[in-house]
Amino acid sequence: MSLPFLLEIGTEEIPDWMIVPALNQLQDMFQALLDQNALRGRVTEVDATPRRLVLRADGLLDRQADVEELILGPAKSAGAGAAGGFARKMGTTPDQLGTQTTAKGEYFAFAKRTQGQATAAVLARELPPLILKIQWPKSMVWKGKGTERFIRPIRWLVALLGDEVVPFEIGGVKSGNTTRGHRVLGKASIPVTIATFSQALTVNGVILSADERRERIECGIKAWRAKPDPDLLHTLVYITEFPTPILGDFDPSYLELPHEVLVTVMRHHQKYLSVEDADGKLAPHFIAVMNTEADPEGLVRQGNERVLRARFNDARFFWDQDQKKRLADRVEDLKTVTFQAKLGSYYDKTQRLVRLVSDLVRDKHAQRAALLCKCDLTTDMVKEFTDLQGIVGGLYARAQGESEEVAIAIYDHYKPLSMDGDLPRSQAGRLVSWADKWDTLVECFKIGMSPTGSKDPFGLRRAAQGVVRLIVEGQVPFRFEFVDGSLREFMRDRVEYYFRDVRGFAYDEVRACMAVFWDDLVLLQDRLQWLRGVRPTPDFEPIAASFKRIKNILKQASFPNAAVVSVDLLEPGPERDLHTEMDSTFGEPLESRIGSLRPRIDLFFDKVLVNAPDPNIRRNRLALLNRLLQEFSSTADFSEIVTER
Amino acid sequence: MSALTFQETVLALKKYWSDRGCIIQEPYDVEVGAGTMAPETFLRVLGPDPYRVAYVQPSRRPADGRYGENPNRLYKHQQLQVILKPSPADVIDLYLGSLQAIGIDLGKHDIKFEEDNWEAPTLGAWGIGWQVMLDGMEISQFTYFQQCGGFDLDLIPAELTYGLERIVAFLQNVDSVYDIVWAPGFLYRDVRLKDEQQFSKYNFELADVEMLWQLFDLQEKECQRLTKITGVVLPAYDQVLKCSHIFNLLDSRGAISVTERVGVIGRVRRLALGVAKAWMEELAGKSEAAA
Numbered sequence: 001m002s003l004p005f006l007l008e009i010g011t012e013e014i015p016d017w018m019i020v021p022a023l024n025q026l027q028d029m030f031q032a033l034l035d036q037n038a039l040r041g042r043v044t045e046v047d048a049t050p051r052r053l054v055l056r057a058d059g060l061l062d063r064q065a066d067v068e069e070l071i072l073g074p075a076k077s078a079g080a081g082a083a084g085g086f087a088r089k090m091g092t093t094p095d096q097l098g099t100q101t102t103a104k105g106e107y108f109a110f111a112k113r114t115q116g117q118a119t120a121a122v123l124a125r126e127l128p129p130l131i132l133k134i135q136w137p138k139s140m141v142w143k144g145k146g147t148e149r150f151i152r153p154i155r156w157l158v159a160l161l162g163d164e165v166v167p168f169e170i171g172g173v174k175s176g177n178t179t180r181g182h183r184v185l186g187k188a189s190i191p192v193t194i195a196t197f198s199q200a201l202t203v204n205g206v207i208l209s210a211d212e213r214r215e216r217i218e219c220g221i222k223a224w225r226a227k228p229d230p231d232l233l234h235t236l237v238y239i240t241e242f243p244t245p246i247l248g249d250f251d252p253s254y255l256e257l258p259h260e261v262l263v264t265v266m267r268h269h270q271k272y273l274s275v276e277d278a279d280g281k282l283a284p285h286f287i288a289v290m291n292t293e294a295d296p297e298g299l300v301r302q303g304n305e306r307v308l309r310a311r312f313n314d315a316r317f318f319w320d321q322d323q324k325k326r327l328a329d330r331v332e333d334l335k336t337v338t339f340q341a342k343l344g345s346y347y348d349k350t351q352r353l354v355r356l357v358s359d360l361v362r363d364k365h366a367q368r369a370a371l372l373c374k375c376d377l378t379t380d381m382v383k384e385f386t387d388l389q390g391i392v393g394g395l396y397a398r399a400q401g402e403s404e405e406v407a408i409a410i411y412d413h414y415k416p417l418s419m420d421g422d423l424p425r426s427q428a429g430r431l432v433s434w435a436d437k438w439d440t441l442v443e444c445f446k447i448g449m450s451p452t453g454s455k456d457p458f459g460l461r462r463a464a465q466g467v468v469r470l471i472v473e474g475q476v477p478f479r480f481e482f483v484d485g486s487l488r489e490f491m492r493d494r495v496e497y498y499f500r501d502v503r504g505f506a507y508d509e510v511r512a513c514m515a516v517f518w519d520d521l522v523l524l525q526d527r528l529q530w531l532r533g534v535r536p537t538p539d540f541e542p543i544a545a546s547f548k549r550i551k552n553i554l555k556q557a558s559f560p561n562a563a564v565v566s567v568d569l570l571e572p573g574p575e576r577d578l579h580t581e582m583d584s585t586f587g588e589p590l591e592s593r594i595g596s597l598r599p600r601i602d603l604f605f606d607k608v609l610v611n612a613p614d615p616n617i618r619r620n621r622l623a624l625l626n627r628l629l630q631e632f633s634s635t636a637d638f639s640e641i642v643t644e645r
Numbered sequence: 646m647s648a649l650t651f652q653e654t655v656l657a658l659k660k661y662w663s664d665r666g667c668i669i670q671e672p673y674d675v676e677v678g679a680g681t682m683a684p685e686t687f688l689r690v691l692g693p694d695p696y697r698v699a700y701v702q703p704s705r706r707p708a709d710g711r712y713g714e715n716p717n718r719l720y721k722h723q724q725l726q727v728i729l730k731p732s733p734a735d736v737i738d739l740y741l742g743s744l745q746a747i748g749i750d751l752g753k754h755d756i757k758f759e760e761d762n763w764e765a766p767t768l769g770a771w772g773i774g775w776q777v778m779l780d781g782m783e784i785s786q787f788t789y790f791q792q793c794g795g796f797d798l799d800l801i802p803a804e805l806t807y808g809l810e811r812i813v814a815f816l817q818n819v820d821s822v823y824d825i826v827w828a829p830g831f832l833y834r835d836v837r838l839k840d841e842q843q844f845s846k847y848n849f850e851l852a853d854v855e856m857l858w859q860l861f862d863l864q865e866k867e868c869q870r871l872t873k874i875t876g877v878v879l880p881a882y883d884q885v886l887k888c889s890h891i892f893n894l895l896d897s898r899g900a901i902s903v904t905e906r907v908g909v910i911g912r913v914r915r916l917a918l919g920v921a922k923a924w925m926e927e928l929a930g931k932s933e934a935a936a
Contacts, residue, residue: 012737013775015760050758138762141771142732145797152773153789157735183741184751239757249885287777288781290755300755302818303780310717311819317715341907396897 064116680726716821794921
């Protein structure tokens with residue numbers, strides 16, 4: 001017999017961004033439970049709202065199959081006494097024992113039969129630990145010290161196998177067949193069967209399917225020219241059980257405020273989608289998504305409009321207040337803004353930024369921007385809308401008559417915000433951005449605050465990634481030559497990661513090039529591109545394999561680097577030919593030398609014994625190989641290339 | 646139904662929670678930054694004894710003052726604080742019921758619970774919860790306390806904090822808190838505007854920094870002295886509150902540098918943790934005596 005299964009974990013509102021990862025875990029763990037317990041069946045569906053995680057499966061056995069297992073006992077030659085003991089241990093009598101012949105002889109044996117358990121019993125036992133095993137970014141207890149932990153309190157559980165409840169209990173909540181509807185639109189207690197569950201939720205104001213909720217929002221806003229925002233849409237889908245979008249207005253006079261500020265207020269503080277006019281400009285409307293069916297009297301729209309008005313008024317008030325003190329007059333105020341407890345204030349950081357930028361290039365815009373870039377941290381606007389740091393500084397700089405170059409540099413200096421985010425638009429902006437990130441890295445490593453494992457509270461990996469991109473893609477002329485210790489190791493990893501995972505160079509090519517020299521990332525990039533170009537040529541892999549061999553030979557011989565080849569000691573034939581070819585091609589580009597030298601090297605290894613009996617000759621041959629290796633190692637360490645040989 | 650006045654709203658909420666087994670307390674009479682800091686919350690959530698209490702707590706945040714010129718920002722606002730220890734299984738329904746009790750028809754509005762965890766490093770306290778949004782406005786903070794004074798809590802309380810000015814401004818549909826009708830014939834401005842103006846001036850311009858530092862030191866010493874003596878946890882805790890408020894005043898005077906800041910927060914925190922420890926020891930002593 002094959003049965004369907006339904007599980008609903010009913011909770012208080014789960015943070016939207018945690019729901020999908022939790023569902024994935026639930027699905028994987030439940031499928032593993034079915035497989036490990038030989039219950040057959042597949043998970044057919046998982047879905048969720050903020051208040052419920054739901055899993056459906058189908059094709060479960062109603063009980064596990066019985067298992068018969070042949071257990072070998074003592075050798076038959078051990079006699080009846082041994083057989084009796086074995087039978088007792090198996091819980092049976094000697095006449096039930098059989099025999100089994102193996103390579104070592106004949107043994108008593110017992111066919112032990114284990115009865116399969118009822119699926120409901122297995123699930124009742126396994127589900128509570130499984131549910132509590134879901135990993136959450138931050139879990140809680142809701143009864144007291146040492147009690148069950150979950151993301152939010154579990155308030156009800158539906159667990160049905162076919163028509164029967166799978167009985168278990170978590171934190172005092174017993175599983176049953178009763179679900180709950182939407183807090184306002186639905187009933188508080190609804191008996192269900194597997195067949196009626198979906199319908200019961202629908203009539204009680206719950207759209208279980210996230211896809212359907214998304215569709216409902218998208219459908220509702222189609223006519224309103226919403227600015228596309230997939231992340232916010234995802235959030236809205238997962239903070240609602242019955243989403244309904246509404247369109248609200250704000251006074252067009254607020255459009256005089258910077259649009260960055262308006263959008264931030266709407267998006268981050270109110271979770272509103274912005275609306276554009278026919279020309280793609282910000283329009284004086286917003287879209288709020290309610291967690292209910294309708295707004296018949298317009299109260300929800302009015303309420304949201306009122307809140308937004310207050311927020312925009314605040315922003316306008318902050319803007320006006322902030323203009324009373326210019327950014328340039330706020331540098332001193334940075335003494336009271338903490339950068340990091342052990343690293344002092346943003347004033348100290350600012351001094352370092354100015355120095356870093358001045359040491360690197362002469363660019364008066366970049367220097368001015370470095371001096372002013374953190375001053376917006378003291379403004380009311382940024383205190384209220386922290387996401388706008390930098391942007392507000394740039395806008396204020398422009399309003400206060402700083403040059404456009406300085407304004408743009410300040411505006412952009414937190415970029416790139418992600419691995420593929422845009423770099424600052426101007427060179428001055430890239431310089432300040434680099435200085436800001438590099439300073440954070442240097443200072444944090446100085447006090448031992450390097451990232452460990454998944455812990456990276458200061459976002460140093462992202463900062464390092466930004467530094468690498470600013471140098472390679474943003475022409476910031478910084479080299480890592482004076483960087484040492486753990487910071488050097490850390491940066492080396494990030495550089496390797498960047499060229500390999502972001503730029504798609506083969507890992508052995510990255511290693512080969514970095515093994516030689518990586519302080520100058522622009523040069524490194526050139527060499528990588530060269531290597532990538534030359535790699536598919538027919539002579540490349542064989543010559544790389546030869547270099548691996550040469551390196552091993554030199555290593556085994558503990559050969560000193562400085563030895564010079566003595567031409568007189570070269571034996572005519574392949575050895576001398578190789579040397580002649582090396583001399584005659586010296587200074588030519590590597591890619592052409594590879595082709596001309598490869599047959600000579602092959603012939604040399606075929607015909608010449610490096611380990612010659614005469615120590616002078618041997619030393620000379622090693623010197624020849626060493627020179628060859630040196631001449632080819634300025635671009636990449638070819639021995640790092642993985643070859644098929 | 647026309648909207649309730651400010652005081653009717655307070656009375657309705659007190660009645661609602663009184664009917665659900667809460668002790669109705671009066672505001673604590675030492676300056677605090679939030680209802681959480683009143684001993685009715687900070688100390689009562691510790692230990693194994695159930696407790697239900699509700700009170701209005703005027704909450705002073707000197708740096709938030711705006712001389713009465715900003716329609717939504719106040720140096721002192723009123724919180725209605727409810728502690729339900731242990732948190733009952735229907736706590737959210739109870740909370741929603743309280744909104745209906747003050748005239749909010751949930752069928753006509755949009756209510757959402759959005760993740761917002763709470764943390765007060767100076768109190769060694771944190772919790773998990775939400776900000777409750779009504780038509781896009783935050784009207785309450787809902788927190789399941791997890792730790793207080795550095796102790797894992799024996800019984801998890803639910804803390805409901807209502808921002809009264811916001812809620813009533815919403816119900817009365819006014820854009821400025823000063824336009825709220827407090828009582829018939831009296832607006833919020835009539836009752837409170839002078840406080841905002843005068844205390845903003847004091848907090849930002851006049852408070853004597855030198856004197857405040859001295860007071861901080863004195864009250865810190867007093868707290869440390871009292872923590873060592875049995876049976877005076879409550880007076881010791883008052884000293885913590887005073888230090889905390891002085892810290893806030895110094896902060897609004899711009900008198901605390903970056904390097905000092907961490908240190909001063911640490912001093913308040915140590916006092917709070919010490920008091921919590923003493924309170925727990927007192928509770929343990931009592932249960933031993935009973936056994």
